[in-house]
Amino acid sequence: MASERQQPPYSTYAALVGVFAAGMAGVGALATAGGRRPEQLTALDLAVLSAATFKAARTVAHDEVLSFLREPFVQGEAHEGDEKPVETGDARQAIGELLTCSRCIGMWAAAGVIGLHTIAPRSGRLLTWSLAAAGANDFLQAAFSALTAKANEVEERTG
Template sequence: MPATLRARLARIGEAYAPHDHRPLDGYLVAMGAFGALAASLATAGKLVGQVPNRPAAGDVVLLSVATHKLSRMLAKDSVTSPLRAPFTRYTEPAGAAELNEEVRDQASTVRHGIGELVTCPFCLAVWVATGLTGGLVLAPRLTRLVAATLTATAASDFLQLFYDMAKKAAEDD
């Protein structure tokens, strides 16, 4: 990014949030990467001629639950912490095999912006949903299999939590 653009974004960021560090150029890089991903998937879908007029309702439900699970896994799971480690710092356990992490490296706005993205399951969801939707267009059988696995895992998570709550309630009686 040219120095003049970086300086201008820094001034805009300072005016936008004078009491809080907001990595606006980092966000621009993330938005540009997302735009490139979405455009690439759309172009690939058009080239193979597989873009449906509208997705099937079952696919929307399947991808919705799979998106929830995968974005949560990427942003919070202990096992995926090595993926987030270059951008975050561990702070504490968050229960049910999840972690709380804080974004590090305020000196690099791009790295800081990525850190915010990879620690936020809500933020990651649009990336995951776009990837899964692209996969549904380009490799529907494999994508449905992966999405079904993620959906089954999400259902299992909820059953595990429900079981723990029921067990604690029975012990309290």
């Protein structure tokens, strides 16, 4: 007997889009009330915000430190970083899909980082540059590991 696949949780998807839109509208209203103008960001700001968003999204979707956030919404235990969302057809599934997809949660992370950067520039810069530096560290660590592995491989071949 073929198992029935749950219908995607469209109503929860719509609710999440609504929450996102309301959050963005709220940030826009606060920015306007505070005289903040996010369009004054520079190319450097965009690069740093991009790196910060990358790191924040990867941390939420894959890192052990935030596995407790993913745990209620995934199959099995949330400690490996490659969990599958539960297929319940309800809000748990939709939230699980959001939290386990770095591209999906990346949009929320970007909105949060740019929102904080706009509303509270000093705190926003502190968080943004910290996350960006951590993201750069991830790339440097990966590059170092790859370079070391390649050097070891060459040494073994010529050895």
